[in-house]
Amino acid sequence: MAQHQVNYLKDGGLPVALTTIDKVVNWGRSNSLWALTYGLACCGIEMMASGASRYDFDRFGTIFRASPRQAELMIVAGTLTKKHAEFIRRLYDQMTEPKWVISMGSCANTGGMFNTYATVQGVDRVIPVDLYLPGCAPRPETLQYGVMMLQQKIRRESASRAQKPKRLL
Amino acid sequence: MRAYTPKDNVQAKPYYTDRFWVAPQVAKHDVSSDAVFESDLNALKSKFEILDAYIQVEQMVVVINAADNFAVLDMLKNSLQYNQLSEMSAIDWLAKEGKFEIFYQMLSMSKRKRLRIKCKIDEKESIQSVEKLFRCADWSEREMYDMFGVVVNNHPFMKRILMPDDWEGFPLRKTYPLQGDEFAAWYEVDKIFGKEAREIIGPENRDPARIDRYDTERFARLGHEVPRGVDITNGEPDTPLVYQEKNGAFLITKFDPETSVTITDRNR
Structure with a gap:
C-alpha cells in the first residue's frame, strides 16, 4: 500500500482526469479495432504480415477475428469477383455497428488491372468504404498508416448520438 | 519462332504491325515417320473412321468423328496404354466454320508418347462425357460447359464450375x-x-x-511535372507527418517529431 501512495500535491492534487464521454468511447473504439480476416488475393498476404509478429497489429489493438459478429473493421484485401460480391455484402451486413471498411490495394479500390467481366470494379459499388489504400500490393507499413488514419477518423466522429447506418442506398 | 529483328533502334522506328500477317503453321509430318504412332494409328483405323492424322512437335494429332470420342478414348486407355488424360477443352471456331473443336490431350507413361484426339461439333450439338474413363474429365467438362456452353451428355454433375450458377453467357467464346x-x-x-x-x-x-x-x-x-528534386514549395514550411492529431487520444501524449531526436549513432 505504502509504495503506491498517491502524491496529491502533484499534477493538480487529485488522481482524476476530466474528459468527455465522446472522447472516452472513441478512444476505446479506435484503439480496439477488431478486423475481419478478409484476404481475397495477394493483398491478403500483406495483411497477414501486418498482423504477424514483425509488424504486429496487436499493439494498435487490431486483432483479426474470423467472425463478422466480433469484428468492426473490414479490410477488403484483394480482388473482389462478381461471384463473391453478394457474400461480402452479407458479411458486411452481419457485422455489428459501428463498423468501418478499408479498401486495400488497387483491385479493391477500382478493380485494378482486372478490367474484365468477372471483377467488381471497386468494392464501393457494393459496400461503403471509409478509407482507400493505394498500392499493388500496399506494404504492411501502408496498412498500418491506413489503420492509424482510420483511428483518427473514428476519434473525430461523435460517439454519443446513434450512428446512422451507412448504406449505399 | 519469330523472325529476328534488330533491336538497336526499336524506339526510333514507328510502331507498325501487318494486319494481313498470318501466323506460320508448325510443320506437320507424316505419321509413318514414327513407328510407335504408326502402330497406334493402325489400331485406331481398324475400328474407327479417322478423318486426319499427322505428327506435330513430336505429338500425334488424330481427328475423329465426335460420336466416337468415348470409344476412341476407351481403346486408347485400355488397349493402347494411353492412361492419362492431361488436358481437355474446347476451341471456339464458331466465326470461321460454325463449330467447336474438342481436344483430348493424352499421355502414355509406358510409351513416353503424347497424343491429341480432336473432333468437331456444331454449336448446339452435345458430346459424350469421358468422365467414366478419366475422373479428371469431371471438372474439365464442367469448365468446358461453363466457358463455352458445350453440353456434355452423361456427366454426373453438369453444372457451372467457375462462374456463378445464375450467370448468363459463356465467357470464353470469341463473341463474348x-x-x-x-x-x-x-x-x-x-x-x-x-x-x-x-x-x-x-x-x-x-x-x-x-x-x-x-x-x-x-x-x-x-x-x-517538374524534375525530381526541384523545390516547388515557394517558401512554405514543411508539414511533418503526424500519426496522432493534436489532443486526439485521451491520455496519450502526442509524438512530436520536431522536439524529438533522431539517433543515428547506433553505438552511442
Missing part, C-alpha cells in the same frame, strides 16, 4: 466481350440491391484513362 455484356456489368448490383438501384449506383468505370477532376489537385498534373 472481355469487359462483359450488360448482364455482367450489372451482375452484382442486380443481385444485391435489385435492378432499381442501377441508377443510384451508376455504371462501372471501365476507362483506365479517366481523369478525375480532383486528381489535378491531389496529384501532379500531366504536362506540369
Whole structure:
C-alpha cells in the first residue's frame, strides 16, 4: 500500500482526469479495432504480415477475428469477383455497428488491372468504404498508416448520438 | 519462332504491325515417320473412321468423328496404354466454320508418347462425357460447359464450375466481350440491391484513362511535372507527418517529431 501512495500535491492534487464521454468511447473504439480476416488475393498476404509478429497489429489493438459478429473493421484485401460480391455484402451486413471498411490495394479500390467481366470494379459499388489504400500490393507499413488514419477518423466522429447506418442506398 | 529483328533502334522506328500477317503453321509430318504412332494409328483405323492424322512437335494429332470420342478414348486407355488424360477443352471456331473443336490431350507413361484426339461439333450439338474413363474429365467438362456452353451428355454433375450458377453467357467464346455484356456489368448490383438501384449506383468505370477532376489537385498534373528534386514549395514550411492529431487520444501524449531526436549513432 505504502509504495503506491498517491502524491496529491502533484499534477493538480487529485488522481482524476476530466474528459468527455465522446472522447472516452472513441478512444476505446479506435484503439480496439477488431478486423475481419478478409484476404481475397495477394493483398491478403500483406495483411497477414501486418498482423504477424514483425509488424504486429496487436499493439494498435487490431486483432483479426474470423467472425463478422466480433469484428468492426473490414479490410477488403484483394480482388473482389462478381461471384463473391453478394457474400461480402452479407458479411458486411452481419457485422455489428459501428463498423468501418478499408479498401486495400488497387483491385479493391477500382478493380485494378482486372478490367474484365468477372471483377467488381471497386468494392464501393457494393459496400461503403471509409478509407482507400493505394498500392499493388500496399506494404504492411501502408496498412498500418491506413489503420492509424482510420483511428483518427473514428476519434473525430461523435460517439454519443446513434450512428446512422451507412448504406449505399 | 519469330523472325529476328534488330533491336538497336526499336524506339526510333514507328510502331507498325501487318494486319494481313498470318501466323506460320508448325510443320506437320507424316505419321509413318514414327513407328510407335504408326502402330497406334493402325489400331485406331481398324475400328474407327479417322478423318486426319499427322505428327506435330513430336505429338500425334488424330481427328475423329465426335460420336466416337468415348470409344476412341476407351481403346486408347485400355488397349493402347494411353492412361492419362492431361488436358481437355474446347476451341471456339464458331466465326470461321460454325463449330467447336474438342481436344483430348493424352499421355502414355509406358510409351513416353503424347497424343491429341480432336473432333468437331456444331454449336448446339452435345458430346459424350469421358468422365467414366478419366475422373479428371469431371471438372474439365464442367469448365468446358461453363466457358463455352458445350453440353456434355452423361456427366454426373453438369453444372457451372467457375462462374456463378445464375450467370448468363459463356465467357470464353470469341463473341463474348472481355469487359462483359450488360448482364455482367450489372451482375452484382442486380443481385444485391435489385435492378432499381442501377441508377443510384451508376455504371462501372471501365476507362483506365479517366481523369478525375480532383486528381489535378491531389496529384501532379500531366504536362506540369517538374524534375525530381526541384523545390516547388515557394517558401512554405514543411508539414511533418503526424500519426496522432493534436489532443486526439485521451491520455496519450502526442509524438512530436520536431522536439524529438533522431539517433543515428547506433553505438552511442
